[in-house]
Amino acid sequence: MIWPLGSPAKSSQRSVDGKAVALAARELAQLQRELERVREVLTGLQQTLAQVEPGPDTIRASQLREANEHLIQAAVLAQGDADAAKHALEVAARSAELDVLTGLPNRRVLLDRVAQGIAMAKRGGRGLAVVFIDLDDFKQVNDALGHATGDEALKVVAQRLSSSIRDVDTVSRYGGDEFLILLSDLSGRADAAVVTDKMVVALAAPMQLGEHVVRMSASIGVSVYPDNGSQGDTLIHQADVAMYRAKRQGTGGIAFYDDEVADASAHGVAAPTLRKDA
Numbered sequence: 001m002i003w004p005l006g007s008p009a010k011s012s013q014r015s016v017d018g019k020a021v022a023l024a025a026r027e028l029a030q031l032q033r034e035l036e037r038v039r040e041v042l043t044g045l046q047q048t049l050a051q052v053e054p055g056p057d058t059i060r061a062s063q064l065r066e067a068n069e070h071l072i073q074a075a076v077l078a079q080g081d082a083d084a085a086k087h088a089l090e091v092a093a094r095s096a097e098l099d100v101l102t103g104l105p106n107r108r109v110l111l112d113r114v115a116q117g118i119a120m121a122k123r124g125g126r127g128l129a130v131v132f133i134d135l136d137d138f139k140q141v142n143d144a145l146g147h148a149t150g151d152e153a154l155k156v157v158a159q160r161l162s163s164s165i166r167d168v169d170t171v172s173r174y175g176g177d178e179f180l181i182l183l184s185d186l187s188g189r190a191d192a193a194v195v196t197d198k199m200v201v202a203l204a205a206p207m208q209l210g211e212h213v214v215r216m217s218a219s220i221g222v223s224v225y226p227d228n229g230s231q232g233d234t235l236i237h238q239a240d241v242a243m244y245r246a247k248r249q250g251t252g253g254i255a256f257y258d259d260e261v262a263d264a265s266a267h268g269v270a271a272p273t274l275r276k277d278a
Contacts, residue, residue, distance in 0.1 A: 042071050099173040101151055102158035110172035110180050114232035117184050121225055124185075129192035130232075131181040132221040132239035133161070133199070136251040138177040145212055152209050153216065160202040165195060180236065189224050189256060196220055196254050204252065219247035223257040 099106045105113070117128045135157065142150040154177065161171045161179060174180040181199075183192050199220065207214040221243025223235045238257040246253035 038071065038074055102155055102173050104158050104162070104179075105170060105172040107172060107174050107180070110170060110174070110182060111232060111236075113170050114182055114235065117182055118225060118230065118232060120184070122230075126184075127186040127188060127191075127227075128225045129183040129186055129189075130223050130225075130235040130239045131183060131192070131196060131199075132174075132223075132236065132243040133179040133181065133218045134243055134247065135177040136217045136219055136247070138216070141214060141216075145209070145214075149209050149212060149214075153207060153214055156207050156209070157203065157216070157218075160205075161199060164198040164202045169195070180239075186224070189222075189227070192222055192224060192256075193254075196222060200252060200254065217252035219243050219251065220254045221246055221257065222254065228257050 097105060097109050114130060120126075121128050138150070138153075141153055154173075157179070158171070158173065161181065165171055165181065165183070168184040170182040170184075172180050172182075183195055186192055200218070203216055203218050207216065221239045221241065223229070223238035223242060225235060228238050229235050242255040242257040246255035249255075
C-alpha cells in the first residue's frame with residue numbers, strides 16, 4: 001500500500017562490462033612498466049651526479065642536476081597516473097562484483113558463492129539453502145511513486161535483508177525486484193526457516209520514503225542442499241519454482257521446494273508444503 005500517487009517510471013539496473021575491467025588492468029600494467037623505467041634512469045643519473053667532482057665539468061654537472069629534476073617531476077607525474085589508474089581499476093573491479101544501486105553482491109558473485117558453498121558443504125557434511133525473493137506488487141510502487149522512490153525502496157529492502165542474515169550467508173540482488181540469498185552451514189531445513197521468517201518480519205515493517213509510507217511484502221521460495229539437488233543452477237531454479245508457488249497463494253508467503261511442489265507447479269494446483277505467514 002502506498003500514499004499518495006505520483007508519476008510512473010521503471011526501476012533500472014546498470015552493469016559493468018568485464019572487458020572494460022580487463023582493458024583498465026592492461027593500461028595500469030603499462031603505466032607501471034613505464035614508471036619503473038623512469039626510476040631506473042633516475043637511479044643512474046643520481047649515481048653519475050655523486051661521482052662528479054667540482055671543476056671544469058661543473059656546468060655539465062649542473063645540467064645533469066637539471067635533467068635529474070625534470071626526471072623526478074616526470075616520475076611524480078607518472079606515479080600519479082599509475083595511482084589514478086590503479087584506483088580506477090579497483091573501482092571498476094568492485095563495480096563488476098556489486099550491484100550499482102544497492103551495493104549488494106550481484107548475480108555473478110552469488111553464483112560463484114553458491115558453487116563454492118556446495119563444494120564446502122560436500123566436504124563438511126553440512127547443508128545450505130538458496131532463497132529466491134520476489135517483492136510483491138513492486139511495480140505499483142514504481143508506477144505510482146516513480147522510479148526514484150522505487151530505487152530507494154530497493155535500497156531499504158537490501159538493508160533489511162542484509163540485517164536478517166547471518167555472517168556466513170550472502171544476500172545479492174538478482175535483478176529488478178528479485179533478490180537471491182545463500183544460506184550456508186545449515187543443519188537442516190529448520191535453520192533456513194528461522195532465517196526466512198526473520199526476512200518476512202523485516203520486510204513487513206512500513207518504509208518511510210520521503211513523503212510516502214510504503215508497506216511491502218515478498219514471496220519467498222527456498223531450495224535446500226543436498227535434499228533438492230547438488231548443482232547451483234538446479235537449486236536456484238527450484239527456489240524460483242517454490243517462490244512462484246508462494247506468490248500464487250498470496251503475499252508474504254514462504255514455500256520450500258520438494259517433489260510435491262514440483263508436481264503441483266506442473267499441474268497448476270496448490271502445493272501442500274506452502275508456509276503462509278500472517
